Amino acid sequence: MAYDLIVIGTGPGGYVCAIRAAQLGLKVAVVEKRATHGGTCLNVGCIPSKALLHVSELFEEAGHKFAGMGIEVGAPKLDLAKAMAFKDEGVAGNTKGVEFLLKKNKIDAFHGVGKILGSGKVEVTPEGGAPQTLETKSVVIATGSDVAKLKGLEIDEETIVSSTGALALSRVPGKLLVVGAGVIGLELGSVWRRLGAEVTVVEFLDRILPGMDTDVAKQFQRLLEKQGVAFKLGAKVTGAEKAGDGLKVTVEPAKGGEAETLDADVVLVAIGRVPYTAGLGLEEAGVALDERGRVKTDGHFKTSLDGVYAIGDVIAGPMLAHKAEDEGVAIAEILAGKSGHVNYDVIPSVVYTYPEVASVGKTEDELKAAKTEYKAGKFPFTANGRAKANGTTEGFVKVLADAKTDKVLGVHIVGPRAGDLIAEAAIAMEFGASSEDIARTCHAHPTLAEAVKEAALAVEGRAIHM
Ligand code: FAD
Ligand code: NAI
Numbered sequence: 001m002a003y004d005l006i007v008i009g010t011g012p013g014g015y016v017c018a019i020r021a022a023q024l025g026l027k028v029a030v031v032e033k034r035a036t037h038g039g040t041c042l043n044v045g046c047i048p049s050k051a052l053l054h055v056s057e058l059f060e061e062a063g064h065k066f067a068g069m070g071i072e073v074g075a076p077k078l079d080l081a082k083a084m085a086f087k088d089e090g091v092a093g094n095t096k097g098v099e100f101l102l103k104k105n106k107i108d109a110f111h112g113v114g115k116i117l118g119s120g121k122v123e124v125t126p127e128g129g130a131p132q133t134l135e136t137k138s139v140v141i142a143t144g145s146d147v148a149k150l151k152g153l154e155i156d157e158e159t160i161v162s163s164t165g166a167l168a169l170s171r172v173p174g175k176l177l178v179v180g181a182g183v184i185g186l187e188l189g190s191v192w193r194r195l196g197a198e199v200t201v202v203e204f205l206d207r208i209l210p211g212m213d214t215d216v217a218k219q220f221q222r223l224l225e226k227q228g229v230a231f232k233l234g235a236k237v238t239g240a241e242k243a244g245d246g247l248k249v250t251v252e253p254a255k256g257g258e259a260e261t262l263d264a265d266v267v268l269v270a271i272g273r274v275p276y277t278a279g280l281g282l283e284e285a286g287v288a289l290d291e292r293g294r295v296k297t298d299g300h301f302k303t304s305l306d307g308v309y310a311i312g313d314v315i316a317g318p319m320l321a322h323k324a325e326d327e328g329v330a331i332a333e334i335l336a337g338k339s340g341h342v343n344y345d346v347i348p349s350v351v352y353t354y355p356e357v358a359s360v361g362k363t364e365d366e367l368k369a370a371k372t373e374y375k376a377g378k379f380p381f382t383a384n385g386r387a388k389a390n391g392t393t394e395g396f397v398k399v400l401a402d403a404k405t406d407k408v409l410g411v412h413i414v415g416p417r418a419g420d421l422i423a424e425a426a427i428a429m430e431f432g433a434s435s436e437d438i439a440r441t442c443h444a445h446p447t448l449a450e451a452v453k454e455a456a457l458a459v460e461g462r463a464i465h466m
Pocket of ligand 2: 180202203270273351
């Protein structure tokens with residue numbers, strides 16, 4: 001059977017690529033080694049983590065905020081098994097949705113490990129079954145990423161867990177030690193803190209959320225500390241030993257010095273993710289990797305082997321579901337003879353904690369390093385009517401614009417629903433807007449989005465409510 005396109009991996013990169021290619025008239029098949037589609041994101045990433053964040057936020061509100069708003073419900077009780085079932089339902093709804101979309105678009109789905117035998121040939125080996133070879137004009141590698149391991153900490157997904165185990169704990173740990181103050185550490189650390197764990201985050205660097213605007217990260221750290229999350233910055237975990245039911249974790253200063261031992265019931269290793277290329281037969285087939293083990297591309301998704309392309313977490317760039325999706329659409333369009341394109345300067349990034357952190361474009365740190373002259377407008381949620389009415393006034397919006405042209409270069413938000421608010425900034429930037437364009441756009445009142453408008457006004461020092 002000959003295809004126009006075979007996509008290996010049905011995460012957000014792969015399944016979106018397959019659907020777009022089918023829409024454009026290509027004959028498409030996907031190969032997925034998991035039993036369900038949707039990849040890391042739908043099965044053990046974005047979706048289950050957001051379900052647990054939602055549950056834990058409501059639990060926190062019911063316990064600590066409802067009474068202040070005049071809602072008397074008594075102390076809430078956690079049924080963790082039910083919370084996990086709620087999460088699993090959300091996952092199943094999403095993975096079944098992808099299965100439906102693949103069928104609707106007449107995409108053949110093969111379950112098994114995909115291996116590239118050379119240009120135009122993909123071998124599929126189902127679990128416990130015989131391999132089968134499929135022929136195709138093009139192949140897209142969309143095999144995603146896997147958890148980065150830490151020497152001295154053997155992940156068993158029960159006491160020493162990756163994000164996957166942290167999304168399925170059967171008990172709320174008394175003490176959770178998180179290694180890494182990145183996105184996973186802070187999102188899942190917040191979940192378990194709100195559900196009752198004592199959480200300590202150990203981070204190698206002297207700041208949290210590397211890559212995010214420093215101003216935002218500092219404010220966010222203060223807010224998390226107020227919520228009871230403890231931080232040990234400039235420190236590294238070098239080992240963990242079982243002691244009774246718990247663990248004794250060795251932590252050393254990053255710059256060297258005396259080690260200390262911390263007790264923990266569960267350790268979450270969240271020090272990043274690595275590209276997943278195992279089993280693909282890339283070396284034999286002649287598909288080159290870069291210095292960090294990612295599939296090397298020419299900047300337009302083409303690998304070193306003719307007819308083989310790659311997208312998503314397995315190539316360079318931020319490991320984000322929407323980046324993978326946009327790359328999936330772009331390569332499908334290129335293969336169908338159109339001019340697919342991804343604007344890497346405008347990829348929003350969101351941390352779905354409470355409050356949320358969201359960012360698009362350049363940070364102040366990056367603008368300073370590049371010696372770009374810029375103006376900054378900042379507006380706090382304490383001065384936003386809706387935030388005041390809701391009692392959710394933590395955080396601020398910051399708009400960065402070119403000092404000469406006023407073009408928006410970056411927007412950074414820490415605050416309620418920052419992840420939704422950032423979409424406005426991304427659209428503005430995609431259209432090459434100036435801060436004045438945002439400032440002169442009529443925003444509905446009372447909305448949190450007015451804080452974005454006010455921050456844009458603040459670029460020229462003319463915010464109204466501050
Ligand atoms: P993946 O989603 O990893 O999918 C790759 C698929 O390929 C997998 O299903 C795998 O089984 C399959 N595969 C691998 N090798 C083979 C093979 N040889 N043959 C057949 N199949 C194969 N990103 C966000 O944007 N927002 C979030 O809120 C967010 N939350 C996250 C939370 C957690 C806990 C984690 C771990 C990640 C989160 N991410 C989030 C990141 C996001 O999940 C990834 O960026 C995204 O899934 C990458 O998509 P992908 O299609 O490149 O790869
Ligand atoms: P990350 O790269 O965001 O953070 C890892 C952190 O661990 C960094 O701060 C790093 O300095 C620190 N670190 C590394 N080695 C260490 C060590 N030995 N000791 C202590 N700290 C150490 O990685 P994370 O959180 O694992 O997430 C992986 C990927 O998944 C990210 O690239 C992210 O983009 C994606 N993701 C996205 C989400 C979102 O968009 N909301 C949610 C969750 C994950």
